[in-house]
Amino acid sequence: MSPSPEHDRSGPQPAPLAPTRDGRPVSDRGDTVCVIGAGASGLTAVKNLREHGFGVDCYERETGVGGAWNWRHDRSPVYASTHLISSRPFTQFPDFPMPDSWPDYPHHSQLLSYFERYADHFDLRQHIWFGTEVVRVEPAEGQRWDVTTRSTGGYGPERTSRYAAVVVANGHNWSPKLPRYEGLEEFRGEVMHASSYQDPAQLRGKRVLVVGAGNTGCDIAVEAAQQASHCWHSTRRGYWYAPKYVLGRPADQVNDTLLALRVPLRVRQWLYHLTLRLTVGDLTRFGLPAPDHRVYETHPIANSQLVYYVGHGEIAPVPDVARFHDRTVELTDGRRIDPELVVFATGYLPRFEFLDPKLLGDEGAEGRPRLWLNAFVPGHPTLAVVGLVQPDSGIFPLSHWQAVLFARLLRARLACPERAAAFAQRVTAGAGERYSGAVKDSSRHWFEVGHADYLRALERALRELEAGGR
């Protein structure tokens, strides 16, 4: 069942097909499901929908698979030295393991080759339309969807096709979030967002200020320590800097040993604090602020080198930025510093410009959808968002199970509608549910989930869906 070449044919359509929308022809794709994006989450959606017997059309604006992890893509946030921050078992798809010969924390180029092998192994490329971007997704009658696409870049005619269901997998780490600072326009130095940071050569010999203590911010600060003539690292608060290895094993695996033993959160926090005190030590001694929260309350930072370079005087920790002047930057403690280059590692925001925000329950259009399991949309049983999670593990195993659950749901809609209806009620009742302990309120943590809590919730949802009518 190869995708029909309708939306690839240039020139006018011979005659308008039966259904139309605002006078435009709509080609009916029957039971086919549309997947938006061929990054990690999109690929696993295509694979799992195919496995459950659905035809799939996947649209990808770039010319290759891998999404954010493909450094050739202009929206890719990876930089030359990007390595995984979760170890292999936390990052691989559960039914397609990464090779044993790879290191615990693979490099981003290995990850790209992993996705390419995944696409080839399961023969997914024949379902993907590369170089095609989605312009609009609109609901049609019968809970179906009209998807309008065109060639990336905007030239060429638009085409509209009608699908039985839509999976949104356009990623959430490509649209930079830039905080507003007073006086930033006057600042004469260079300013960039971490998304355009690619290579340490960009830092060489400069006085660099890195803003933000996410994993990217810490990585860039470490590279600035090695390359730049001076490095300041500005953070809003004190954080727990977890090493990548503790007790001789990848730290996340040690943590999951405790999770597997079902050790309660308080005890885990205490053990974690103890471990960090014994290994990383007291951070205030280096001039770093003491953390204002317990561990697990912010997204974990896995970086063994940051504290090391602070200890070597190569990174000067500074507090938050108050405002910019033409040559200097004023900090909240009144100090002034004079960087030549400011790198904002202040994160990303999700964007679904092809969808009416109200469809995803985002009434205020602030960019934060209201979903169940971070994937299912109340009132729209044939729409799902895959990969919109920020777990304390890799995203891909979570995306995989989200896609499996959605595929099973679509099958249940055909086989036993009453189970699908029960599921829809569950979605409406549970929208906005969280799957992590208490976290600091910040857009950084909108999609934060604890991987164990989240996977258990998904597992329960799968069981309920399967058990319904048997």
Added chain:
Amino acid sequence: MRSWEWARPVRPARREVLAAVPELDEGRPPLLFVPGFGHGAWAFAEHWLGHTSGRGFPAYAVSLRGHGDSEPAPDATLRAYVHDVVQVAADLPRRAVLVGHGAGALVVAHALARYPARAAVLVAPVLGGWPTFGAALRRNPAGTLPAVFGGRLRLAPRQLFSRELPDADARRYAARLGGASRRAQWALLNPDEPEAAVGRPPVLVLGSPDDRVVPVSALNRAARRYESAPLLFPGLGHDMMLDARWREPVDAILDWLEKEPAAGPSRA
């Protein structure tokens, strides 16, 4: 949620993989042969690999850790064996058909829950449990009993091969047999029920009524689990791939793959 697999991933081990790939790639799915306990990839390299590739299917055989020329692993668990199979399968260019022989079929049954195979074939499957143990004990008490206490499970040549195979060959093959790890042998006694297979692969079970390791009742039980009936080859011993009439079962497997729609070359 497989917490322990995240927390304690299987330690990698060097694996022996033998391959016979047809000169012309016809887009057929690759077959991955998984030998039973004591056997290595060599058991398939003898006849089946060459024959399979001769019929246009890429053919691979893996030696589980501790077997053949793979890294020695006296403490390997069944989970480690499953890990080995899934690793090799995921490394193949296309979705593979898993073929497990003997206790290798148990490994394959577990691997099916970890890898969406295109199809699976269980050849004379030893899925473990007390009835299998009883049959083994009756036929070969001296070889079986020590295994209970952590010794090596020994199979007599006449248990494995039919009388049609010349004695010299039987002895030569038997001399190459190794042993599985203790913990994996114990797992045979009291096996965990394999999790449901992912990706709904079609499963074929075949065996022989004259098999002196796997009784017909066990074959029926195995086939029932996958909602089919076993394909029987009278006159063959347990080690079908080495026996005198090795050609019949492998041809049956490949015929089945050719006509099974879900397992065919390309579903596009």
